[in-house]
Amino acid sequence: MSVYYVPTGSEIEVFERAHALRLPVLLKGPTGCGKTRFVRYMAEKLGRPLVTVACQEDLSAADLTGRFLLEGGDTVWRDGPLTRAVREGAICYLDEVVEARADVLTVIHPLTDDRRSLPLERRGEELVAPDDFMVVVSYNPGYQSVTRELKESTRQRFVSLSFDYPDEDAEAGIVAHESGCDEATARQLVKLGRATRNLKDHGLREGASTRLLVYAGALVAAGLSLREAAESTLVGSLTDDPEMTRALRELLRSALG
Amino acid sequence: MGAPTWPPTPEEARKAVLEEYGEDARAVLDDEEAERLLLAPFLFAEPRGMLGGAEAGTPLEPLLRSLEAWLAMLVGRPVKVAPSDPPTTDGAVIFLPPAAPAPAREAEDRLFFRVAALVQLGLVESGLLANRALVAEMHTDWVLRSCVHLLALHHLRERWARAWPGLARDFQAVAALDKATELRVNLSPVPRRGMPGDFVPLYDGLVDFLDPAGPEGDLAREAVAAVRAASDPRAAPLVVLGQARKLRIAFRERRLGPPPLPRFAGLIRPEWLLHDLAAEMKASRAWRDEDPGPLRLLGKKLRRRLPARRAPVPEPEALTGEPLPPPPEDDAASFRYPEWDAAAGSWRLDAVRVREVEAPRGPAGAWERAVEAHRGAIALVRRRFASLRVEERWLHRQVDGSDLDLDRAVAAMGELAAGFTPREDWTMRFVREREAVAILVMVDLSGSTRGEIARLERDAVVVLSHGLLVLGHPHAIYGFSNEGPEDCRFARLRGWDEPYDEAARRRLGTFRSGGSTRLGAFVRHGARVLLRRPESRRVMLVLSDGRPHDRAGYTGRQALADSALAVLDARRRGIHVHCVSIDAHERAREALDAVFGPGRYLHLKRVDELPVKLAEALVHLVR
Numbered sequence: 001m002s003v004y005y006v007p008t009g010s011e012i013e014v015f016e017r018a019h020a021l022r023l024p025v026l027l028k029g030p031t032g033c034g035k036t037r038f039v040r041y042m043a044e045k046l047g048r049p050l051v052t053v054a055c056q057e058d059l060s061a062a063d064l065t066g067r068f069l070l071e072g073g074d075t076v077w078r079d080g081p082l083t084r085a086v087r088e089g090a091i092c093y094l095d096e097v098v099e100a101r102a103d104v105l106t107v108i109h110p111l112t113d114d115r116r117s118l119p120l121e122r123r124g125e126e127l128v129a130p131d132d133f134m135v136v137v138s139y140n141p142g143y144q145s146v147t148r149e150l151k152e153s154t155r156q157r158f159v160s161l162s163f164d165y166p167d168e169d170a171e172a173g174i175v176a177h178e179s180g181c182d183e184a185t186a187r188q189l190v191k192l193g194r195a196t197r198n199l200k201d202h203g204l205r206e207g208a209s210t211r212l213l214v215y216a217g218a219l220v221a222a223g224l225s226l227r228e229a230a231e232s233t234l235v236g237s238l239t240d241d242p243e244m245t246r247a248l249r250e251l252l253r254s255a256l257g
Numbered sequence: 258m259g260a261p262t263w264p265p266t267p268e269e270a271r272k273a274v275l276e277e278y279g280e281d282a283r284a285v286l287d288d289e290e291a292e293r294l295l296l297a298p299f300l301f302a303e304p305r306g307m308l309g310g311a312e313a314g315t316p317l318e319p320l321l322r323s324l325e326a327w328l329a330m331l332v333g334r335p336v337k338v339a340p341s342d343p344p345t346t347d348g349a350v351i352f353l354p355p356a357a358p359a360p361a362r363e364a365e366d367r368l369f370f371r372v373a374a375l376v377q378l379g380l381v382e383s384g385l386l387a388n389r390a391l392v393a394e395m396h397t398d399w400v401l402r403s404c405v406h407l408l409a410l411h412h413l414r415e416r417w418a419r420a421w422p423g424l425a426r427d428f429q430a431v432a433a434l435d436k437a438t439e440l441r442v443n444l445s446p447v448p449r450r451g452m453p454g455d456f457v458p459l460y461d462g463l464v465d466f467l468d469p470a471g472p473e474g475d476l477a478r479e480a481v482a483a484v485r486a487a488s489d490p491r492a493a494p495l496v497v498l499g500q501a502r503k504l505r506i507a508f509r510e511r512r513l514g515p516p517p518l519p520r521f522a523g524l525i526r527p528e529w530l531l532h533d534l535a536a537e538m539k540a541s542r543a544w545r546d547e548d549p550g551p552l553r554l555l556g557k558k559l560r561r562r563l564p565a566r567r568a569p570v571p572e573p574e575a576l577t578g579e580p581l582p583p584p585p586e587d588d589a590a591s592f593r594y595p596e597w598d599a600a601a602g603s604w605r606l607d608a609v610r611v612r613e614v615e616a617p618r619g620p621a622g623a624w625e626r627a628v629e630a631h632r633g634a635i636a637l638v639r640r641r642f643a644s645l646r647v648e649e650r651w652l653h654r655q656v657d658g659s660d661l662d663l664d665r666a667v668a669a670m671g672e673l674a675a676g677f678t679p680r681e682d683w684t685m686r687f688v689r690e691r692e693a694v695a696i697l698v699m700v701d702l703s704g705s706t707r708g709e710i711a712r713l714e715r716d717a718v719v720v721l722s723h724g725l726l727v728l729g730h731p732h733a734i735y736g737f738s739n740e741g742p743e744d745c746r747f748a749r750l751r752g753w754d755e756p757y758d759e760a761a762r763r764r765l766g767t768f769r770s771g772g773s774t775r776l777g778a779f780v781r782h783g784a785r786v787l788l789r790r791p792e793s794r795r796v797m798l799v800l801s802d803g804r805p806h807d808r809a810g811y812t813g814r815q816a817l818a819d820s821a822l823a824v825l826d827a828r829r830r831g832i833h834v835h836c837v838s839i840d841a842h843e844r845a846r847e848a849l850d851a852v853f854g855p856g857r858y859l860h861l862k863r864v865d866e867l868p869v870k871l872a873e874a875l876v877h878l879v880r
Contacts, residue, residue, distance in 0.1 A: 057652075057653065058653045058654065058664070060654065060665075060668075062668065067668065067671065067672070068671050068672060068674070068675035068677075069671055070670075070671050070674055075671065075674050075675040075676075101654075122672075122675070122677060195330040195331065195333075196330060198329050198330050198332075198333045198334065198335075199326055199329055199330060202325075202326065202329055202335050203322070203325075203326045203329075243322045243323040243326070244322075244323065244326055246323040247322075247323040247324070247325075247326035247327040247330065248326075248330075250323070250327045250367075250371070251327060251330045251331070252423075253423050254327075254331065254421040254423040254424050254427070255421055255422070255423055256422075256423055257422055257423035257425075257426055
């Protein structure tokens with residue numbers, strides 16, 4: 001396996017069973033906790049291509065399924081990523097799915113129930129998904145607002161897997177492995193990172209992700225001091241608010257002297 | 258009485274007390290323990306704020322947010338910090354002085370606040386304050402309180418440095434700051450020099466973190482070593498308490514009085530932890546009534562004399578307003594609240610009754626006339642409130658937007674060329690979103706707000722209503738006034754979900770004033786009303802024309818102290834309390850400082866500014 005992933009529970013078994021049963025999967029958890037890494041890992045483990053779509057507010061149904069484009073004087077059909085994934089029997093991963101408008105998401109409904117089909121109205125065609133095709137969606141519950149909740153009719157089509165940051169030991173192991181820094185440094189970074197997570201919704205929208213800690217560890221491994229590395233990741237990347245910046249700097253001082 | 262020298266001998270204390278309070282005190286002095294005599298200069302000294310006027314350095318207020326964030330990261334839960342003098346905690350909120358000691362040096366002052374907060378937070382986290390028996394004991398025993406605090410300081414210093422090694426440096430650095438290590442007993446500064454010989458080793462070991470010699474030094478060393486070694490969080494509070502009791506006995510045997518505390522350590526104020534526990538108060542009161550010990554007799558006599566020695570508090574103007582017409586009993590919800598009796602130092606339970614009533618309606622047309630008269634101010638306030646909307650963004654693919662959505666328009670052309678009819682969603686719209694804040698506006702309708710003042714209050718509320726409508730936050734407007742403690746009326750001018758219809762406009766258009774201002778009760782009731790709201794941000798804006806005042810029992814300092822506690826309690830519950838005052842009295846600021854705290858009110862000297870300034874005050878609270 002070229003993709004490094006440390007399981008935190010039974011998520012691998014659940015995903016494998018869901019794939020075998022042709023059930024779609026929903027991953028939820030905070031930013032940078034390993035959702036995308038997990039999907040990449042599972043795609044490689046199952047030997048399936050992975051098609052990733054980063055959802056956002058302006059995503060349209062045509063962006064997912066495909067559209068006619070003007071080429072010279074002709075109109076040409078171009079598959080969207082969802083259509084391509086269905087044709088290839090891939091895993092289609094819709095990242096931050098709640099960012100897409102609810103009416104756009106209804107396009108995946110026929111692919112997530114027993115029909116497993118994708119109607120392409122513009123082409124008068126209905127694609128039937130091969131057995132290996134799978135829809136995986138993810139979102140960060142912390143980012144949701146009242147206006148950006150997953151519709152119940154969409155949510156209940158998925159097997160859910162909840163992700164969180166790994167426990168302290170596991171997270172230190174991941175940071176050390178991914179960044180190449182020593183274990184003592186990784187432990188200090190994890191302690192700082194976990195402290196920043198206490199400010200979630202109390203000054204910071206999110207605390208430091210495992211990914212950010214890996215970046216900090218990599219900077220240390222590349223020769224920066226721990227303070228410099230932490231300053232440029234745990235402080236600079238988490239907030240622009242001057243008061244929160246000050247609080248984070250004081251945290252570094254409390255931890256590192 | 259000036260700042261006492263430390264520590265006075267029993268004879269000096271006896272002499273000072275007799276000189277100060279005359280022969281009345283002599284009858285009970287023979288029964289006093291020497292220790293209690295030592296306490297007398299502090300117990301009955303003029304209370305003195307830690308950090309007022311020229312003593313104030315960097316203010317706390319601008320640093321609050323970063324300080325709270327830093328503490329939350331250290332302990333893994335949200336921490337609330339608020340200004341108060343002296344620094345203390347009630348178990349839920351960390352109270353720090355409103356300003357660091359002068360001179361203002363920001364880096365040093367941040368350090369002062371950080372370490373003071375760590376000590377208070379450590380007390381909460383250690384579980385010491387959860388020991389109700391200890392808290393009750395400290396309530397009456399100052400020496401024990403100081404001993405607990407000093408030993409807790411040693412324990413906390415060790416504990417914080419174990420968890421966050423960089424904090425050891427903070428504790429060391431603060432011990433080098435004169436401004437932070439000045440010694441205090443109660444609120445009075447005490448000099449380091451002139452201590453009797455047997456006090457010095459205890460002082461060195463307990464306060465200065467030195468390694469003292471001699472038998473007293475052994476005592477301090479043993480106590481400090483024991484609490485520093487207590488690493489088990491469950492055992493630590495017991496070790497601190499046990500060692501504090503040992504020290505407390507030693508201090509009494511040596512007739513040393515309470516050990517002074519460094520300024521950054523502050524004081525635990527156990528009455529804050531006890532104040533809302535009715536049962537404990539009853540027990541405390543019963544104990545006090547049953548055991549009028551000699552010191553208490555002395556205290557009662559002295560307290561009677563003390564008010565005359567304090568700076569005179571001006572009494573409010575005589576109340577001449579007409580009373581509000583009494584509402585029918587059966588349509589009023591009734592709520593009882595306690596009041597703080599500053600003279601007795603205890604709570605009066607169920608002391609007041611607040612009734613929610615509907616304010617009387619005035620004649621039609623008054624609202625409209627006020628709108629007409631303040632058209633310019635209303636336009637200004639509406640613009641100001643509109644600018645408060647926080648989240649702004651473009652919504653693409655709209656059917657009825659204001660601008661062309663170019664990407665979508667190009668895609669639609671492709672669809673047209675391919676022979677399909679595209680959706681006509683090629684425009685985009687600009688939207689604004691904001692987090693809801695529950696806003697309760699409370700208007701003083703007491704008798705002093707008659708005539709011109711009442712009209713301006715009414716106009717200000719009419720102008721504010723227009724701003725609130727633009728803002729879109731849920732809001733309610735109530736008036737308040739009372740006739741004694743049993744008839745406090747919280748009169749609805751405009752309810753939370755009520756439209757500004759004819760009925761509301763007639764209530765808002767004509768304020769009928771009369772009665773008094775038992776402010777504490779109304780702030781407590783306003784807090785209750787706000788806490789029932791689902792919004793997580795809550796604002797209470799009090800519009801008042803004078804100081805709290807009611808008939809006997811709620812005047813002068815008594816009324817200020819109770820109102821201040823009510824405001825403090827509301828703030829502890831997360832409510833932003835602010836006041837706009839049009840009190841013309843020259844000492845109005847003193848009363849506002851006492852009740853709402855410096856910087857937490859707006860004092861208008863020109864009443865015609867009220868309509869716009871009231872709205873401005875709210876802008877500052879909700880932005």
